[in-house]
Amino acid sequence: MKSLYDLKKCETCAVIQIPECPALHSLGVHKGCKLSYVMKSPWKGPLVVATNGSRELAIDYVLAKQIMVEEVRTNEMP
Amino acid sequence: MKCHSEEIGMTEFSGKKRVLLMGNPNVGKSVIFSALTNKAVMTANYAGTTVSAYKGNLIGVDDIEVIDVPGIYSLDATSEAEMAAVKMYEEKTDLVVCVLDATNLERNLKLGLELRKKQCPVIYLLNMCDIAERKGIRIDKKKLEERLQAPVIPTVAVRRAGFQRLFLLIKKYLKDPGSYPYSINASFTTSIEEISYIAESVQERIEPQPSKIDRWEKWTLQPLTGVPIALIVVILSLGFVVGVGKAIRAVLLLPLLNNYYVPFVESLAGLLVSDESMIYQILVGEFGVLIKGIEWPFALILPYVILFYIVLSILEDSGYLPRLGVLIDGVFKKIGLHGGSVIPVTMGYGCAVPAIIGTRASSSRKERIIIASLVTLAVPCIAQTGAFIALLGDHSILLLFAIFLVSFFIMFISGTILNRKISGVLEPTLIEVPNLLMPSKQALWRKVWMRTKHFMIEAEIPMIIGILVAALTIETGVLNYFSVILEPVVVSWLGLPPEASVALVLGVIRRELAVLPLLGMDLTVNQMFVGALIALLYLPCMSVFFVLIKEFRIRIAATITAATIILAFLVGGLVNQLLRLFGGLL
Ligand SMILES: Nc1nc2c(ncn2[C@@H]2O[C@H](COP(=O)(O)OP(=O)(O)OP(=O)(O)O)[C@@H](O)[C@H]2O)c(=O)[nH]1
Ligand SMILES: [Mg+2]
Numbered sequence: 001m002k003s004l005y006d007l008k009k010c011e012t013c014a015v016i017q018i019p020e021c022p023a024l025h026s027l028g029v030h031k032g033c034k035l036s037y038v039m040k041s042p043w044k045g046p047l048v049v050a051t052n053g054s055r056e057l058a059i060d061y062v063l064a065k066q067i068m069v070e071e072v073r074t075n076e077m078p
Numbered sequence: 079m080k081c082h083s084e085e086i087g088m089t090e091f092s093g094k095k096r097v098l099l100m101g102n103p104n105v106g107k108s109v110i111f112s113a114l115t116n117k118a119v120m121t122a123n124y125a126g127t128t129v130s131a132y133k134g135n136l137i138g139v140d141d142i143e144v145i146d147v148p149g150i151y152s153l154d155a156t157s158e159a160e161m162a163a164v165k166m167y168e169e170k171t172d173l174v175v176c177v178l179d180a181t182n183l184e185r186n187l188k189l190g191l192e193l194r195k196k197q198c199p200v201i202y203l204l205n206m207c208d209i210a211e212r213k214g215i216r217i218d219k220k221k222l223e224e225r226l227q228a229p230v231i232p233t234v235a236v237r238r239a240g241f242q243r244l245f246l247l248i249k250k251y252l253k254d255p256g257s258y259p260y261s262i263n264a265s266f267t268t269s270i271e272e273i274s275y276i277a278e279s280v281q282e283r284i285e286p287q288p289s290k291i292d293r294w295e296k297w298t299l300q301p302l303t304g305v306p307i308a309l310i311v312v313i314l315s316l317g318f319v320v321g322v323g324k325a326i327r328a329v330l331l332l333p334l335l336n337n338y339y340v341p342f343v344e345s346l347a348g349l350l351v352s353d354e355s356m357i358y359q360i361l362v363g364e365f366g367v368l369i370k371g372i373e374w375p376f377a378l379i380l381p382y383v384i385l386f387y388i389v390l391s392i393l394e395d396s397g398y399l400p401r402l403g404v405l406i407d408g409v410f411k412k413i414g415l416h417g418g419s420v421i422p423v424t425m426g427y428g429c430a431v432p433a434i435i436g437t438r439a440s441s442s443r444k445e446r447i448i449i450a451s452l453v454t455l456a457v458p459c460i461a462q463t464g465a466f467i468a469l470l471g472d473h474s475i476l477l478l479f480a481i482f483l484v485s486f487f488i489m490f491i492s493g494t495i496l497n498r499k500i501s502g503v504l505e506p507t508l509i510e511v512p513n514l515l516m517p518s519k520q521a522l523w524r525k526v527w528m529r530t531k532h533f534m535i536e537a538e539i540p541m542i543i544g545i546l547v548a549a550l551t552i553e554t555g556v557l558n559y560f561s562v563i564l565e566p567v568v569v570s571w572l573g574l575p576p577e578a579s580v581a582l583v584l585g586v587i588r589r590e591l592a593v594l595p596l597l598g599m600d601l602t603v604n605q606m607f608v609g610a611l612i613a614l615l616y617l618p619c620m621s622v623f624f625v626l627i628k629e630f631r632i633r634i635a636a637t638i639t640a641a642t643i644i645l646a647f648l649v650g651g652l653v654n655q656l657l658r659l660f661g662g663l664l
Contacts (some may be wrong), residue, residue, distance in 0.1 A: 023441075023508050026151030028185035030270055042301045043408030045417070046507045052277075055182045056299070058404040058417070060506030 002071075004035065005047055005064040012036040017068035027057055034072065094143045095252045096170050097136070100163065100193060101177035102186050103127075103149030104512055106205045106235040109521075110177060111146035113238055114245075118528050119146060120432075121521065122394035123512050124421060126439025129159075131166060136245075142252055144175075151185075153192045159439075167196075173251055174200045175244070180210035180217055180232070181513060184277035191268040191276075194226055199258040201247055202230045203240070209513055214286035221280045227260040236518050295514045298401045308402055315389045320467055320478075323382045331377040343368045356553050364598065365549040371542045374594055375534070382464035383428075383533050384526060390428055391525040395517035399424060400509055407507050413493025414448045414500070416441070418509050426453035428460050428529070430622045434629055444502035450626060451496060451638050454618040455645065456488045458589070461537060465593035466610055473606065481610050488615070488649070536621065537588065544587040548580055548595060557583075567647065572612065573654040574605055581609065588619045608654045615646035 007013055014034050018024065028051050029035070038048040038056055046058040059067075099107050099114075103125030112119055115134030120127055128148045136142040147166060148159050155161045167174075176193050178186040194200050204217060223230045229247060233240035251258050297303040340362075347353070347361045347368065361368050393399050399421050403410075407417025419440065426433035430453045437446040458466065458481075470477040551557040560583060561568070561576040568579050578596060585592025592613035601609065617639060618626065626635035 021506075022154065022156040023505075026154075026156075026188075027508060027510060028182075028188075032270075032274075039300050041404055041407060044411070045406075045408035046404060046509065048299060048404060048511065052182075052184055055185070056295075056511035058407065058507060058509040058511060060508065063506040063508070 001068050003065045004049070004059070004067040004069050005061055007035075007037045007047070007049070007069065009037055011071055012073075013069035013071050015067060015069050019063070019066040021063065024059075024063070028052070028055070029057070029059075029067070035069070092143065094135075094141045095172045097142060097144045097173045097175055097248060097252070098147055098167060098171050099144060099175050099177065100147050100167075100189070101149060102151055102179060102182075102189060104510070105149065105177045105179040105186065106233075107149065107177050108146055109235040110175075110203065110205070110233070110241075111144060113235065113241055114144050114248075118524065120525070120528070123397035123515055124394070124400045125149060125510050125512070126436070129435060129438040131162075136248065139249065142248070150189065152189050153196075171198050172255075173248060174198055175203060175248070176200050177203045177205050180204045180206050181213055181215060183215075183217065183281060184273060187273045187277055188268070190226065191266075191273060194228055194262060195266055195268055199251055199255065199260075200226075200228045201244065201251070202226060202228055203235075203244065204230055204232045205235050206513075207232045207239075208234045208237070209515070212286070212289060212291070213513075214284040216282040216284070218280045218282070222276075225276045225280065227262045227266070229260070236521060291514050291516065298398060298514070299404060299511070301405065304401070304405045308405060311393075311398065311402075315393075318389060319382060319385045319463075320471060320475075323385050323464070323467065324471070326381045327377065331381065335373055335377045339372065340369060359553050360546070360549040363549065363553070365545055365552060365595075367542060367545050367549060370545045370594075371538075374545070374590075375538050375541050378468055378594070379461045379464040379537070379590060380530075380534075382467065383460050384530050386428055386460040386463075387526045387529045388522070390424065391522050391529075392517050393424065395515065395521060395525075397512040397514050400511055401514075404509055404511060407509070411504070411507075412497075413452075413490060414497030414504060415445060415493065416504070416507050416509070418507070419445065419449050422449050423453060423457060426457040426459070427463070429533070430454055430457065430459055430618060431625050433457075434622070434625050437629075441505040442502055444500045445504065447500060447630065447634060448493060448496045450630065451641070452489050452493055454622055454626065454638050455492060455615060455642050456485045458485065458614055459619075461533070461588070461590040462593060462613065465590040465597075465613075469593055469597055469606055470610055473603065477603070477607060477610075480607065481614060484611060485614060488645075492645075540587050540620065541591065544584045544591045547587070548584055551580065551583070571647070571651040571654070572608055573658065574609055575599060575601070578605075578609060581613065582616070585613060585616050586620075589613070589616075592616050604654070604657045608650050608657070611653055612646045612650035615642055615649060617642055617646075 001016065012034060015029065015031055018031055033051065035049040035051060038050050040047050044061055046060050047064045048056055048058045050056050099111055101107050108119045108121040108128050114136055116137050117134040119132050128146055131148060132146045133143050136144055147163050150160045150163045153164055155164045174193050176190050178190055219230050219232055231240050231243050298307055344362050347358055351357045403417035403420045406420060410417050410419060422433040422436045425436055433453045434450045437449045440446050466478060466481055470481060557580055561579050564579040565576055568574050569576055577599065581592050581595040584595060593610060596609045623635060623639060626638060
């Protein structure tokens with residue numbers, strides 16, 4: 001288990017714990033959903049992940065640190 | 079964005095049948111609304127374009143009205159937009175047209191299922207099918223219909239593909255609600271598991287060869303390539319607006335004006351009245367309404383307005399702006415804003431009114447107030463920029479850059495201060511990054527035309543009034559009184575000639591009118607710079623002031639306005655004194 005913020009290049013993870021945040025939920029991030037690394041923006045900017053392997057979402061680094069994930073191997077992605 | 083269809087309040091009833099156009103943000107609802115009603119509304123490729131509901135009659139049917147509801151993610155009513163939408167739904171709904179984004183089905187299904195669970199019949203549109211194809215997503219329409227127990231129509235809204243069936247079904251179901259052939263049973267759930275199950279069972283993905291546009295999607299986000307791209311975009315945009323604008327003026331508009339129009343109205347006025355008379359002066363003199371009333375808005379400002387709106391519309395429709403927002407989020411945080419605020423701020427370089435209304439999509443009131451203050455204070459609208467180009471750019475392009483640099487600097491300082499002073503915390507950033515799209519030509523022209531027309535209506539009358547006021551105050555000698563009163567400020571503190579006070583008077587009406595009168599005054603470079611600086615910071619124009627009252631109440635509107643006046647005189651004066659001390663710019 002690690003935080004989403006520690007996700008590295010080319011990694012994909014599944015969310016296992018998520019803070020209470022309706023906005024996050026609305027945007028399709030919930031327990032069990034798979035996120036893959038796209039990029040980390042500079043100057044303490046957000047982390048960008050792809051949900052469902054396609055749509056990109058920029059998540060604040062503070063919030064990303066509170067989202068707990070576990071890594072899944074990329075070949076398990078749909 | 080202000081526009082020409084009716085913005086509706088919450089408690090309006092008419093005897094008509096009501097179709098609600100609902101869906102997640104940025105799925106194409108407004109494009110579909112325009113196609114269904116033939117009414118022009120603003121569309122753009124980012125979430126939160128439509129911030130208040132619009133209504134219009136279904137084309138050719140007077141007793142069916144369609145409502146473009148601002149985008150929402152669910153019926154949970156956790157945000158203001160959601161509460162408003164739920165209220166609208168509960169008020170009166172005869173049919174829901176729920177727009178789903180085919181490139182993001184799973185997330186769209188949450189609201190989709192919630193709507194189906196309610197009593198009202200739903201027609202689903204599976205929009206953006208062209209982009210889904212590009213991304214290798216295939217959706218089984220039949221299966222989706224089965225799972226949703228409702229009709230599903232694949233559409234490509236920008237090409238109006240699939241709309242015939244939509245028109246047909248809307249009319250059919252409203253005429254005879256019994257003809258809706260589906261029903262749901264009690265076991266219909268909207269749980270996350272169900273959503274994932276449906277999404278997975280109806281979709282098929284193949285990894286297509288990444289297209290050029292897919293590669294741009296990567297490049298614009300990665301800092302290493304994204305930052306240079308951002309710089310190039312800004313420089314190209316500026317170059318296009320300033321360069322092409324100047325060329326059009328020099329080659330076409332000014333010769334037309336000076337060689338044909340001016341001699342014509344002068345001789346016309348000479349025929350009607352004696353050229354010694356006051357009326358002659360008011361018509362075609364220094365501030366002649368017939369001359370300046372045409373020259374300023376049409377020959378001076380309009381080219382820049384059109385060019386800027388071309389650039390803005392391309393940036394909006396391509397989906398580039400949210401990507402820029404992600405890149406500069408870290409920097410924007412320091413002034414109390416999210417990266418996403420780059421959208422209203424960019425709009426502010428066109429006009430502050432839609433920028434301030436657009437802040438409704440921002441997450442907190444604090445952020446809204448900061449954006450509104452910064453845009454009112456330090457972001458010149460395109461009309462004012464046009465005036466700056468005429469005043470400074472014709473002299474030296476560096477001066478023009480200097481004004482923009484100062485504007486950034488002031489934004490940064492005031493943002494930092496406001497961020498500290500206004501209570502409330504900034505919600506963590508969450509930006510949905512839209513697909514990069516190739517802007518469609520028709521959509522572009524429609525938007526540019528809509529905005530230009532709006533500018534002409536909005537700007538021309540106040541400008542003529544301003545010019546009349548100027549002509550009258552000068553010709554009747556009233557200006558001399560003003561000049562005497564304002565002299566200590568204008569002459570001693572700001573270092574401008576006494577007649578420059580006319581700019582301060584006119585600046586109350588519109589922002590560019592605080593610059594334009596300086597054009598004919600033979601100013602030194604220092605004076606030009608100080609004059610431009612004051613105009614930049616000075617009062618918001620009337621329409622902005624009223625929007626501020628409407629959005630934030632009078633207290634905040636008055637505070638922002640007072641701050642702009644104080645800052646304008648303070649900064650203008652200080653710069654003047656400094657320039658004097660150090661011998662000036664040249
Ligand atoms: N390629 C393509 N682009 C589309 C399609 N439908 C809409 N668009 C574009 O998608 C963007 C969003 O469309 P809008 O109509 O503004 O979306 P909306 O749902 O009203 O968005 P909000 O008002 O923010 O809730 C615009 O740039 C449209 O031109 C489509 O089927 N194909
Ligand atoms: Mg819209």
